[in-house]
Amino acid sequence: MSQAAPPYKAMGNAASDRLADLRSRLRMASWFAAVGEKLLAGERWDARAYLAGLGFADAGVDEVSSWQEAAAITKSPDWSRAWWDREEAERTRLLEICGRDLPEHELMAALSRIMELASATTHGAAAIAASRAGVADQALIRVAAGAAAQAAYQAALPVLAGKAASESEHPFAVKFRLFEAGRWPLGIAGGSFHVF
Amino acid sequence: MSEQILVKHTADLKDAPEEFRNACAKLVISHAVNELYGAQVFDEPAIALAPNPYAKWLTCRVAMEEYGHHVRFRELGEEMGIPAEKMTPSQKRPLSIFEFPLRTWEEFCVIKLLADLAEILQVEDLLHCTFQPLRNLARMTMPEERFHAQFGEDFCTELVQTSEGRKNVQDAINRYYPMLPAFFGGSQSKNNEIFRKWGIKQRTNDEMRVDFLERCRTLVEDKLKLTLPPIAEAA
Numbered sequence: 488m489s490q491a492a493p494p495y496k497a498m499g500n501a502a503s504d505r506l507a508d509l510r511s512r513l514r515m516a517s518w519f520a521a522v523g524e525k526l527l528a529g530e531r532w533d534a535r536a537y538l539a540g541l542g543f544a545d546a547g548v549d550e551v552s553s554w555q556e557a558a559a560i561t562k563s564p565d566w567s568r569a570w571w572d573r574e575e576a577e578r579t580r581l582l583e584i585c586g587r588d589l590p591e592h593e594l595m596a597a598l599s600r601i602m603e604l605a606s607a608t609t610h611g612a613a614a615i616a617a618s619r620a621g622v623a624d625q626a627l628i629r630v631a632a633g634a635a636a637q638a639a640y641q642a643a644l645p646v647l648a649g650k651a652a653s654e655s656e657h658p659f660a661v662k663f664r665l666f667e668a669g670r671w672p673l674g675i676a677g678g679s680f681h682v683f
Numbered sequence: 684m685s686e687q688i689l690v691k692h693t694a695d696l697k698d699a700p701e702e703f704r705n706a707c708a709k710l711v712i713s714h715a716v717n718e719l720y721g722a723q724v725f726d727e728p729a730i731a732l733a734p735n736p737y738a739k740w741l742t743c744r745v746a747m748e749e750y751g752h753h754v755r756f757r758e759l760g761e762e763m764g765i766p767a768e769k770m771t772p773s774q775k776r777p778l779s780i781f782e783f784p785l786r787t788w789e790e791f792c793v794i795k796l797l798a799d800l801a802e803i804l805q806v807e808d809l810l811h812c813t814f815q816p817l818r819n820l821a822r823m824t825m826p827e828e829r830f831h832a833q834f835g836e837d838f839c840t841e842l843v844q845t846s847e848g849r850k851n852v853q854d855a856i857n858r859y860y861p862m863l864p865a866f867f868g869g870s871q872s873k874n875n876e877i878f879r880k881w882g883i884k885q886r887t888n889d890e891m892r893v894d895f896l897e898r899c900r901t902l903v904e905d906k907l908k909l910t911l912p913p914i915a916e917a918a
Binding site: 558561562563564566571575599602603605606610625626629630631632633634636637673674 | 747830834
């Protein structure tokens with residue numbers, strides 16, 4: 488006699504389970520709390536590790552001291568398309584790996600939950616950090632929250648891809664660590680990686 | 684014309700007339716489906732089209748907010764007893780305005796400028812809805828919808844500063860604007876009649892359409908100094 492299938496939730500969700508730690512870190516992170524401050528040695532190390540991991544080891548690391556400067560860098564005409572494309576290529580590669588052992592709907596549901604959580608968490612934090620600096624630019628606050636949510640989504644991918652041994656060293660994990668520490672990595676422009 | 688009824692909580696809906704319940708369900712399904720589909724066919728693909736990280740991350744945030752609107756409407760629908768699968772584009776055909784093939788950043792900015800303005804009008808019409816959970820949801824959603832339309836206006840204003848950008852924005856308006864009047868539904872819409880009968884919505888489709896066309900004229904002709912193409916008479 489065959490048993491009826493248990494309810495969906497009782498079956499568990501491998502993708503969602505793998506992201507439990509990331510969800511917890513996402514809630515606890517000091518989003519944007521350290522923007523504008525001097526970079527610590529460990530943060531510089533993370534910035535260099537991120538660059539090396541993506542193949543931009545030659546880029547320098549520059550501090551950004553204000554929201555206005557951060558906005559200008561993200562709009563800079565000499566921003567690096569190669570950097571953005573490298574991240575996108577890595578995202579696509581990891582998604583393909585994830586798809587090998589996770590059902591698509593499960594994978595997408597787990598990533599959607601990360602995005603929902605990031606969406607709910609980061610916007611308010613960006614608004615508070617900006618207001619502390621006397622900035623009330625609603626668009627810029629959304630840009631910051633969008634960047635943070637993208638980083639959370641990216642950080643989920645090496646975890647879901649099952650790279651447990653190396654996931655903490657993956658460039659997406661390292662980038663998330665910078666956000667987690669209250670920073671906003673703005674990307675490469677003019678040959679330097681700018682961290683706010 | 685409006686019947687005197689006020690439903691304060693979703694749980695009270697069971698005591699409301701069937702026509703009222705069905706009308707509310709139709710609106711919630713429509714919003715849930717179209718918010719999701721809009722995010723999938725316009726906002727998410729636009730991230731790749733955006734010209735710099737600022738615009739990419741802002742578009743990313745807009746996509747998340749549109750997806751968030753879908754989640755809010757879907758959750759309300761589930762509270763109302765609507766099966767989740769009925770609130771996805773696979774079960775209900777999305778609106779025709781989403782059939783526009785998005786290819787350029789200028790097109791996306793025009794979509795935000797005009798389609799999100801149309802969405803604002805639809806949400807505005809729910810701000811005094813007699814089904815209060817839907818009214819509350821409309822009030823929560825409105826600031827973000829306004830921001831999305833402002834996003835379109837800001838980027839279009841920036842784009843029209845160059846002759847090439849001006850030409851591309853005008854071209855996108857010429858192709859997209861004629862699709863929009865139909866978004867408000869037919870002049871003799873039975874659904875709209877029922878919505879107004881119960882005070883779920885306030886205005887006729889034609890009233891909303893006229894308001895929309897006038898607001899478009901202000902935006903496109905007065906602010907951007909571009910032109911609006913002729914449109915066919917609405918059904």
